[in-house]
Amino acid sequence: MATKPRIAKGTRDFNSQQIAQREYIFSTIKSNFKAFGFAPIETPSFELSETLLGKYGDEGDRLIFKILNSGDKVKKADLKALEEGQLARFSNSLSEKALRYDLTVPFARYVAQYQNDITFPFKRYQIQPVWRADRPQKGRFQEFYQCDADAVGSDSLWQEVEFIQLYDAVFTDLKLEGVTIKINNRKILAAIAERIGAQDKLIDFTVALDKLDKIGAEKVKEEMLLKGIPSEGIQTLEPLFNMVGNFDSQLNALKLILGSSEVGTEGISELEFISNTINSLGLKTATLKLDVTLARGLNYYTGAIFEVSAPAGVAMGSIGGGGRYDDLTSIFGLKGVSGVGISFGLDRIAMVLEELNLFPENSNQAVQVLFANFGSDESLYSYKAIQSLRSNGIIAELYPEASKLKKQITYANKRNIPFVVLVGDEEMFSKRFTVKDMKSGSQESLNFQELLACLKTNTQ
Template sequence: MAQKPSIPKGTRDFTPEQVAKRNYIFNTIQTQFELYGFQPIETPSFENSDTLMGKYGEEGDRLIFKILNSGDYLNKVDDKLYQTKNSNAITSKISEKALRYDLTVPFARYVVQHQNEIEFPFKRYQMQPVWRADRPQKGRFREFYQCDADVVGSTSLWQEVEFVQLYDAVFKALKLEGVTIKINNRKILSGIAEVIGASDKLIDFTVALDKLDKIGEQKVKEEMLEKGISQEGIDKLKPLFTLSGDFNSQVEQLKGILNSSEEGKKGIEELEFIDKAISELGLQTVNLQLDVTLARGLNYYTGAIYEVSAPENVQMGSIGGGGRYDDLTGIFGMKNVSGVGISFGLDRIYLVLEELNLFPEAVAKNIDLLFINFGETEALFCLKAIKQLRLNNINSELYPDAAKMKKQMNHANKRNIPFVVLVGGEEMKSDSYTLKNMVSGEQEKVSLQDVIAKFK
């Protein structure tokens, strides 16, 4: 007996209903992207390995899916190297390409490669799948979609302000309330590292700090000690873990902590600018909250960083994030091009909307009308009507086989089709249609124009 097929862990099949709901989210986000002036681009699903490797930190690099070279991929590995069992050294010989880990680094590569064709500042959006060799769990998959918007070619903080508004507009359109945008600034983290004497360990510091929500204060401190950050320096972090109050009061406390760091003070200024502008402009549904322990463990962020949290009554990780990156295109040889961007986690947003029952009923609707098939003559008559209905954007179809009536009716019920149309000899003579409501069971004889008027 043949073995039942399966799919890799961390991937999913999607039913017609799920695809319809996902498309609802895609379309909602895309509408807002375009309303804010972003233009669409697409990049390949896989990139050259040297485009991706080294851009996400040590932990990120481990999660990149490598693609084996075509043909005899072990041919370039000599016996001496093979005997070392050094997977990193061997991988560089047998794999020259990798699946993209996110959309931001490929976008930076795109900007550098197409710089002579781009009008700066360049506002782009991109909605495509990405892959990460992560441990699958609720809301975390190995293949998932990101919906990104970025601006490159401008250092203006008004872009950061607009991205907060964009998040607000999307979640307002999705009717998702109680979303929190946590914001911090990488310069503040650099300033804190400077104050505790760990400037040379900034990456280790931020990677550990970024785990605070997951592993707690004590474990974070232990990881910092393991990375060589002194106990004296860690003790200086105590006020950081206990910061409380609203945006302004936290900023005032930060000023006291960072009074000796010019870099840290610059980060505070940028946060105050964004907060003041948002206070003036107002938000419709999301809350903006300062979180000085927010680090986002990606090496390329240099300024403001965002992380979006689902409503408190839903157990879910972040549903979006992003930030400012001044040096990203520089890694590909294009200096002094600042960028800032955000991402929506489509798959997690889907789970949140599903849990809160926020998908509109019409989203999962398939067709309005199923025409029952009584035979070849009747079927042709029905198809002429169906042609007119489709020209009027009314979703309708003919059951393909002249099967028993019960089977065709059961098919309509299983697909939740609200109405069926019955056409026999009497209807054909009078050029009419018997319309049956599958919920109430009521039937009525109507003309084709009546059907069009009813459903249009």
């Protein structure tokens, strides 16, 4: 019995139009990465499980796709752990490798592994797929691309300033105006946790707070209570859930809430530098906004954190995010190397551009001209012209069979090919080409140079 063709949940097939649109986003992001001085690297699609596990917190670890051991290695499974109900330990014994959850931890492993070959500060970009065993929903997939840029080896806050400028440059080039770059600082969150008596539950606190825009304040409070955060402390958080005003007024409110907290004062000082510098430099189309509830639940962030939201009116989660991590490479034995990085959510950006109709009209166009096939002699004459057109940057093809002209014209229409060239005895004798404009229906006879000029003018 034939197998029904289907794909796994959380994954997608892409047609040529969608790929063309994605390539438009890729090329825009990549050109800006290069303009800002980032160099490309690539890492394997899977890493050793020990490289990934324990770097993202309990919730992140739960979403890591593990690769089942094969052959004799399966026999090494920890059956005692299974008997004792230690499912996590049993699962880990079945798997030595896992698909990467993000690009940041593999990058930290890369830096530590090749530290003697790297010149610091090291600026890299990476555009590759990642995998997460998350529940599929709108804008959230189990396989998706991340487009990351990171800089390691410098504590300077100018790095944060540059990443905000990079976000602004990319979204401006994509014509996606009006995005909001939200910023906070994990040091401020640490001070808040200290203020409410939850300093020993910082991870639980930030993971719960990070869900504020998804589940609302009441559910966040319930989750904090379940994690053992004192109810009186949660009441102290109330002003944070509804904090409004501009950047400076929110910082002033934070100063009152945090009092003399050393770590909180440090975080506020960092945000003030970033805000003041961005105000002096300016942004093209984006807006920088302080969001004191922004937490980004990943464990490795230690300073500024970012999240980018789509323009108002577009129902979509974050389309970018990142932050500073001061100690990530130490888990691989390389201490004292600070880093900061951001990521662009390709798939969500594509959905936003589609919704707002912001893809260029020609981004979906592939073949620019189709040569109709009327037989062997005509095809040979046409193919010589096709070779010359291709060498001049024109995407051209010959219909493979000498079918009825109506069939060939229908093929061109279905593929949105803007021009069809007709070659018969008369065209070969006069060394010309009859060019049909598929949009207007008009035809004209041109020599090769005129044909080339026509195609360059009307299709590029």
